[in-house]
Amino acid sequence: MVGFGAERRGSDVESDLSELLDEFRTGDGVNLIRESVRMVMQELIETEATEQIGAGRCERTEARTTERNGSEASSLR
Numbered sequence: 001m002v003g004f005g006a007e008r009r010g011s012d013v014e015s016d017l018s019e020l021l022d023e024f025r026t027g028d029g030v031n032l033i034r035e036s037v038r039m040v041m042q043e044l045i046e047t048e049a050t051e052q053i054g055a056g057r058c059e060r061t062e063a064r065t066t067e068r069n070g071s072e073a074s075s076l077r
Contacts, residue, residue: 016039024032050056054063 016035020032020035020039023029023035046057049068052065053068054065055061057068
C-alpha cells in the first residue's frame with residue numbers, strides 16, 4: 001500500500017483505490033475497511049493541518065502562520 005508523504009497526486013489516490021478494490025476482490029475485506037478508514041482519516045488530518053497552517057505541504061504563502069512538524073530552519077554552509 002502506498003503511504004502518505006508529500007502532496008499526493010490524483011493518480012496516486014487512484015492507484016491506492018485500485019489496490020483496495022483488488023484486495024476486496026480477493027476476499028480480504030477486513031483490510032479493505034481498515035485501509036479505507038486510514039486513507040479517509042489521513043486526508044482529514046492533512047486538510048485540517050493545511051487549514052490551520054494556512055498553506056499546503058511545501059507551499060509558501062503570505063497567509064502561512066507556522067510550519068509543519070519536522071521542519072527546521074536551514075542555513076547556508
